[in-house]
Amino acid sequence: MNKRIAIRQMSAHVEQEVTLEGWLYTKTDKGRLQFLQVRDGTGICQAVVFKKNVSSEAFDHARKLTQESSLRVTGTVKADARAPGTPGGYELDVTDMEVVQIADEYPIQPKEHGVEFLIRNRHLWIRSARQWAVLRVRATVIRAIRDWLDDNGFLNVDTPILTPNAAEGTTTLFEIDFHGEPAYLAQTGQLYNEANIFAFGKVYCFGPTFRAEKSKTRRHLQEFWMVEPEIAFCDLNGLMEIEEQFVSYIVQRCLAENAEELKVLERNISSLERVAPSFPRIHYDEAVALLNRAAAAGESVPGYEDKVPHIEWGDDFGSPHETYIAAQFDKPVFVHHYPTQVKAFYMEPEPDRPQVCRSVDLLAPEGYGEISGGSERMAEVDKLTAGIKAHGLPMASYDWYIDLRRYGTVAHSGFGLGLERTVAWICGAAHLREVIAFPRILGSMRP
């Protein structure tokens, strides 16, 4: 029995005889010479089958291999600059092979396909090189998120997915039946996070969240993952410092650990290398002025056909606005102090100017939009109850939340970072559906 190794470890086994277990990605048959591209989940490696080097049975088996057939292939690892693969530069000079199964005709070819077809075959599409690379980067982003928070004094306290009422509005909730009582799939764990900081100081929750928005764009999913850190004794400025450290760490971890994956994705690395503290910060007032100067000059929005639309002070930004602002910077940019009226009820108004609140969105470069939204939370009972009234929300639902301000209230802040938008940005992915294994998008949840 030969040593079984992973393709990723091939460079450590040059001139040794090893066995790879995997699937045939594609094949080039040259008569007495066959090139097999073998995947094993860790990479793709070229296995070269010379007729004179193997038994006639093994050679015939190789000829019969179809795309995605499962196999064990044994041979000597050779360093060869001509060898393609991930990582390339090494190939297997085959001495023997065993077919596990000859696969049926495989629907996905290593060429262009339409979106509908690929989504319908998502269970197979995840084997393709691009999808494989994206999902590996996603796993790195998740590790980086947990590592940074765990190493910086945050305690992971997860929050419920079944909730009795909306945190921020009711139109985008998935309703389910909780034994005769209506319940909703969580859109955020933030309110519970705020309870948790009074026990643990700095906490985060990290899990799936659900939005029944009728949104059908490349930036929306019905089910997506969000990490939500929440910090006691922290104001808006403190929050932005944490966010820029956190996001920079995530990006740098991907650069360090996923060079091969980013190469498969043909991602421009230099724009990611710039992602380091500190990030530019602009006030909502400045952003409005910037947008209206651009609108007056008739500038167009990168990636859109339309010109920059004029904006009235007090309105929230639309996607074209966000995209234009983000395009003015070569790093993620903070926009802070949004108008109080367009933001959620719990955001702390600026004491000297209550028309704006201590909120901040982080906009990713290259058109990937808002990857994070956060704020300093209202710390006083009276302000909070006024805020709940002003938004027309049922006071009774928030009794425990208001309670938190009665027992040792402090300035506190938090944000939510959208996992898929972050991964899409790092990978340069065209659509969020590519950065989660089984996307839930409007009108489709199969497979």
Next chain:
RNA sequence: UCCUCGGUAGCUCAAUCGGCAGAGCAUCCGGCUGUUAACCGGGUGGUUGUUGGUUCGAAUCCAACCCGAGGAGCCA
């Protein structure tokens, strides 16, 4: 909910003014010792999204519906 675009072979797409349903890839057969989405020769493969209408004749024109994509709004 609204706007725009689309649906033809397993996949990606052609089909001129309404006039024989056509390629490439995949698959199958044959050839080839350095291929990178190989190449060369041959074969298989069709209820043109659905229903109805106009017409001698419809993939093509008309109507309704179904499905998909991108975007707006909303949001991470």
